[in-house]
Amino acid sequence: MMSEEMKIFVPRDSAAKSVGADEVAAAIEAEASKRGLDLQIVRTGSRGMFWLEPLLEVEGRGGRQGFGPISVEDVPALFDANFEGGGKALGLVEEIPFLARQERLTFARCGIIDPVSVEDYRAHGGYEGLTRALGISQEEIVTAVTDSGLRGRGGAGFPAGIKWRTVMDAKADQKYICCNADEGDSGTYADRMIMEGDPLLLIEGMTIAAIAVGATKGFIYIRSEYPDAIATMKEAIQAATAANWLGYDIQGSGKDFVLEVRSGAGAYICGEETSMLDSLEGKRGMVRAKPPLPALQGLFGKPTIVNNVLTLAATPTVLAKGADFYKNYGVGRSRGTQPFQLAGNIKHGGLVEKAFGITLKELIFDFGGGTRSGRPVRAVQVGGPLGAYVPDSQLDLAADYEIMAANGAMLGHGGIVVFDDTVDMAAQARFAMEFCSVESCGKCTPCRIGSTRGVEVIDRIKAGQDREKNIALLEDLCRVMTDGSLCAMGGLTPMPVMSALKHFPGDFGLPEKKSVTH
Amino acid sequence: MQSSETVSERLSQVIEDNKGLDGPCLPTLIAITQEFGYVPPEAVPMLAKALNLSRAEVHGVLSFYHELHTRPQGRHVVRLCRAESCQAAGCEAVAAEVEKTLGVKPGDTTADGEVTLETVYCFGNCALSPAAMVDGRLMGRATAERVLGAIGKSVKAAE
Numbered sequence: 173m174m175s176e177e178m179k180i181f182v183p184r185d186s187a188a189k190s191v192g193a194d195e196v197a198a199a200i201e202a203e204a205s206k207r208g209l210d211l212q213i214v215r216t217g218s219r220g221m222f223w224l225e226p227l228l229e230v231e232g233r234g235g236r237q238g239f240g241p242i243s244v245e246d247v248p249a250l251f252d253a254n255f256e257g258g259g260k261a262l263g264l265v266e267e268i269p270f271l272a273r274q275e276r277l278t279f280a281r282c283g284i285i286d287p288v289s290v291e292d293y294r295a296h297g298g299y300e301g302l303t304r305a306l307g308i309s310q311e312e313i314v315t316a317v318t319d320s321g322l323r324g325r326g327g328a329g330f331p332a333g334i335k336w337r338t339v340m341d342a343k344a345d346q347k348y349i350c351c352n353a354d355e356g357d358s359g360t361y362a363d364r365m366i367m368e369g370d371p372l373l374l375i376e377g378m379t380i381a382a383i384a385v386g387a388t389k390g391f392i393y394i395r396s397e398y399p400d401a402i403a404t405m406k407e408a409i410q411a412a413t414a415a416n417w418l419g420y421d422i423q424g425s426g427k428d429f430v431l432e433v434r435s436g437a438g439a440y441i442c443g444e445e446t447s448m449l450d451s452l453e454g455k456r457g458m459v460r461a462k463p464p465l466p467a468l469q470g471l472f473g474k475p476t477i478v479n480n481v482l483t484l485a486a487t488p489t490v491l492a493k494g495a496d497f498y499k500n501y502g503v504g505r506s507r508g509t510q511p512f513q514l515a516g517n518i519k520h521g522g523l524v525e526k527a528f529g530i531t532l533k534e535l536i537f538d539f540g541g542g543t544r545s546g547r548p549v550r551a552v553q554v555g556g557p558l559g560a561y562v563p564d565s566q567l568d569l570a571a572d573y574e575i576m577a578a579n580g581a582m583l584g585h586g587g588i589v590v591f592d593d594t595v596d597m598a599a600q601a602r603f604a605m606e607f608c609s610v611e612s613c614g615k616c617t618p619c620r621i622g623s624t625r626g627v628e629v630i631d632r633i634k635a636g637q638d639r640e641k642n643i644a645l646l647e648d649l650c651r652v653m654t655d656g657s658l659c660a661m662g663g664l665t666p667m668p669v670m671s672a673l674k675h676f677p678g679d680f681g682l683p684e685k686k687s688v689t690h
Numbered sequence: 691m692q693s694s695e696t697v698s699e700r701l702s703q704v705i706e707d708n709k710g711l712d713g714p715c716l717p718t719l720i721a722i723t724q725e726f727g728y729v730p731p732e733a734v735p736m737l738a739k740a741l742n743l744s745r746a747e748v749h750g751v752l753s754f755y756h757e758l759h760t761r762p763q764g765r766h767v768v769r770l771c772r773a774e775s776c777q778a779a780g781c782e783a784v785a786a787e788v789e790k791t792l793g794v795k796p797g798d799t800t801a802d803g804e805v806t807l808e809t810v811y812c813f814g815n816c817a818l819s820p821a822a823m824v825d826g827r828l829m830g831r832a833t834a835e836r837v838l839g840a841i842g843k844s845v846k847a848a849e
Contacts, residue, residue, distance in 0.1 A: 187815045190830035222817035222830075358773030361814035396720075396757050397813050399826065437720055437755035440811060454713030455747075456754040472712065514817060516778030521817025544779070553774055557811075589816070591778045603777070607811065613754075 178211040180255075181229040181236065183283065185218035185368050186400040187361065192243060193226040199247040200228075207251060217369015219283035220523030221270055229265055230255045236284075238262035270539055275501060276525045277489045277509050278482060279362075282369035288407045290415040293372040299417060301488030305380045306425045313384040314340055317487060319495035321507030326352055326443075326480030327555065327584040327660075329506075329573045332487075335477060338467040339385040342475035349381045349390035349429075350452065350471055350478045353405075354436055354443035356395060357556025359515035359587030362523060363481035367394065367401035370485075371408035375418060375431060377484035380491055381477050382429040390429060391471070393448050395436045405433050440557075440611035444659045445478040447613055458613045459659045480585070482511060503529035506572040506583075514540040516553075516589035526571075533567040536590055547592035551600075551676070555584025557607050558664035560671035561600065580671060582664075597676035602630040604668040612661060618653045619662025625649060626669065633680050643682070646673070700725060701733050705740045715741055715751050719758050728759040764799040764806035766841040768792075769823040770832070773811040779819035779831075785809075787834035791846040805841060 182197040183189075197213055204211050221227060227240035232255070239250060239260045246260055262268055276282075285292040293299065305313050318333025339347060351374065355363040366374055378390050394402050409431050412418035420428045434452055436442050442451045446460035449471050470476025486508060490498045499507045506528035512535055514521045519541035526535075532552060536542065543549055551561045554571075560581040562569065569579055576583045591600075605626030614620045626649055633642045650666035657663040678684045704725050708718040718737055722729050729752055738745045752758050770776075770785050785796075788807065794800050796809040815821035818830030824840040834845050 186813075186828050187818055187830060190815050190818060190821065190828040220817075225818070225830075355814060356812055358771075358812045359775045359816045360812075361816055364814040397810060397823075400828075434717065435720055437716065437723075438757035438810070439755050451716060452713055454711075454715035454717065454751070456750050515775040516816065516819060518817070521819075523817075557774060587775075587816070589775045589778055595778070600774070600777075603774070607773075611811070 178209075179214055179231045180211055181214045181216050181231075182226065183218045183369075184215035184287070184400075184404075185225075185283075185365060186398070187222055188218050188225040188227070189400070191225050191241070195244050196226045196228065196242050196247065199244040203247050203251050209251075214286050216284060217282045217287050218365060219265065219271060220279065220365060221268065221520070222522045223520050224262065227262075227265075232256075234264060236265045238265040238268065270520060270522065270524075273539070274525050275509050275527055277498070277501070278366070278373070278485050278511060279370070279523065279525045281373065282365055285370070287369050287371055287404055288411050290372065290411050290417065293370075297492065298372055298488075299376055301491035302376050302379055302383075302417070303423075304491045305383050306423065306427070310340055310384050310386065313380065313491065316490055316495045317384070320490040320498040321495075321502070321505070322483065322486055322490060322498065323506070323573065324480060325482035325486070325510070325585065326445075327357075327582070329583070332479065332483055335467055335479070336381065336384055338465070339387070339475045339477050342468055344475050346389070346472075346474045347385055347387035348471045348474055348476040349378050349385075349387045350449065350476055351378055351390065351392040351481060351484055352443060352445060352448055352478055353392050353394040353398075353401070353481050354448055355398070355481070355585070356440040356443045357558075357585050357587050359553065359589035360513050360556060360585045361515075362511040362513055362586065364398050364401050365523060366481055366485050367398070368404045371405050372412060372417075373485045373488060374405075374481055375408060375412050377487040378431060379418060379422065379429050380487050381479065381484060383427055385475070385477060387477070388428045388430065390431045391452055392431065392433050393436060393442070393452055394433060395442070396438055402433055402435055409433065440607075441613045441661055444661060446659070448478070449476070456613070458615050459661070461658060482585075501527035503527070503570070503572055504574055506574065510571065510583070510586050512571065512586045512588060514588055514590070517543045517545055517592050518590045519544045528572045529570050531568050531570050532562065532588065535571070535588060536567065540590065543590060543592045545592050545594075547594065549590055550593040550595055551591045551597060551672075553589040553591070553600075553668065554587070555582040556587050557604060558660055558667055559584050559587075560667045561597065561675065562671070563675040580667075582667070597672040597679040598630065598634050598681075601669045601672040601680075602627055602634070604665055604672075605630060608661060608665040616656070616658040616662060618656040619658070619665070622649055622653045622657075622662060623665060626653075626665075630669075636681055639681055643673070643680070697726075697730055698732055698736065701730070701736055705737055709740060715743065715748060716755075719748075719752055719755075723758060728762050731760070762803075764804055766805045766825055767808065768805060768837060768841065769808045769810045770796070770837070771811065771813050771815075771819070771821040772809045775812070775816035776820040781820035781832075784820050784822075784832055784834050784837065787845055788837055791834070791838055791843060
């Protein structure tokens with residue numbers, strides 16, 4: 173017989189909801205009341221095993237037993253079997269190989285706790301990092317972050333400690349912490365998962381940053397395509413403030429930090445840090461020329477830390493467990509763990525947090541199980557719409573900032589989009605240019621005009637019109653965009669274009685072995 | 691139908707509510723969109739005056755962001771993701787069927803004002819591509835049948 177205090181965990185993550193988690197939760201509640209059973213439904217984040225969503229978990233022998241993917245129709249049978257066994261039973265969730273083989277630091281709590289419960293968060297090690305930060309000097313916090321080797325997870329990989337030190341050393345009456353949660357790259361969703369599944373972690377990380385550099389105000393800029401993340405973040409801010417982990421005189425330390433959520437309005441470019449700052453100031457999201465660095469003249473002209481969600485969310489671990497603990501994960505100059513995101517045509521799509529150095533092949537096949545269509549992998553786009561297309565022959569590449577860069581690719585925000593052999597790579601190249609033309613802020617000419625010309629040139633190549641001449645023109649155009657654009661939007665759009673041309677010349681109507689100099 | 695007096699009263703209220711924010715222009719335009727479903731033309735001069743900006747500056751912000759609209763949307767809004775992850779999972783075929791059935795291109799509203807179709811680049815649901823959002827509800831592994839079914843329509847048979 174079921175015990176009275178039975179707890180059932182159902183994700184409130186928007187991806188889980190997109191395949192029916194809300195309906196399943198409602199069905200469980202209805203079934204329980206029909207049977208006169210007392211049970212508590214806890215809405216959590218997602219574990220990041222999306223092919224199993226809606227994934228329902230029940231506290232049982234030796235840990236949480238998983239069932240998935242569950243549909244509304246499966247619910248009565250689960251009750252009939254007292255939530256033991258059955259066709260949808262997955263055993264202990266922690267022992268599912270996809271999860272068991274990960275190294276979850278940032279995502280340690282995601283999918284386990286009630287995301288907006290400060291009590292739950294603290295019971296699972298939350299606020300240990302901030303507690304430590306409140307007991308040491310600003311200098312010591314920044315040194316810990318520097319020593320951990322933590323680099324910006326937004327894509328550029330800039331050392332977080334250096335940025336923090338610059339802001340700490342700047343003299344100003346007001347400093348800001350801005351979290352870039354404008355996760356616009358297709359194939360990425362780790363920021364969203366943290367904001368929906370463990371938002372207090374991000375709040376803790378931002379508070380540590382604020383104390384380290386002497387900032388009293390922070391903003392989280394969340395893209396409007398993430399309504400659930402916006403709502404959950406706001407809820408979590410209220411909860412943290414009510415528990416005095418945010419706001420004024422935090423835990424009696426005399427330190428203040430006030431946090432506000434701001435929504436974007438559908439502009440990919442606002443993920444670029446200076447464009448995001450203009451947008452936060454309420455303006456058009458136009459890219460700014462650097463220098464001045466945002467660290468010295470950022471939001472409203474004041475010294476500002478701009479970090480990605482995952483960067484800030486890594487800092488509580490660094491503070492709680494020490495710089496060495498964090499640094500011991502990873503390879504070369506890429507230290508710590510990276511939440512990789514498997515996307516596109518993938519059988520087991522989801523989030524894999526692993527130390528840097530794992531190969532693309534391991535991620536795509538050992539974790540992802542290959543394509544969902546069952547067809548061979550032909551190309552993989554790593555690092556979002558501005559990242560290179562990697563051919564199937566190069567999947568032995570290790571996911572490491574330097575190794576990827578040395579091979580003409582980039583790790584970016586860790587998104588991996590898998591394409592099978594039906595993909596037309598000339599069409600993907602064209603899309604890269606088209607996307608740039610739609611999303612360019614328009615400030616600099618190579619990006620604004622170059623992208624439109626790029627679409628036209630690729631159309632001519634595809635139509636077989638003066639193919640050799642137009643290929644030369646495309647290569648030249650890409651060089652101008654790379655060298656002459658103000659930011660990564662125009663500067664990196666040539667990456668997917670040229671990598672497609674280089675590795676898949678046949679799709680452009682060229683002989684397969686044409687080598688491209690770029 | 692709202693009288694114009696009511697519209698400007700409601701606009702004044704939204705503008706007043708957001709005036710205390712840092713960098714208020716964009717958040718106010720978003721709040722106006724939440725209140726009206728779009729940004730009515732009279733909002734531009736009112737907001738410019740309240741924030742001591744030129745009309746051109748407010749218009750500049752309004753025209754920059756894809757999700758700020760100057761015309762009312764349809765009663766249903768169907769947003770299809772067309773970014774790389776969803777492309778890899780067949781979103782183009784879904785989009786083609788939806789467009790054909792509704793008889794509109796992305797960015798347009800059906801003549802009866804019933805449905806607006808939009809292209810979005812990424813909902814962050816890339817492990818369950820293709821993604822769509824229908825009337826604010828996210829849908830994973832979207833098919834044309836499910837997208838259209840969510841607004842009470844069925845796929846138009848092939849000609």
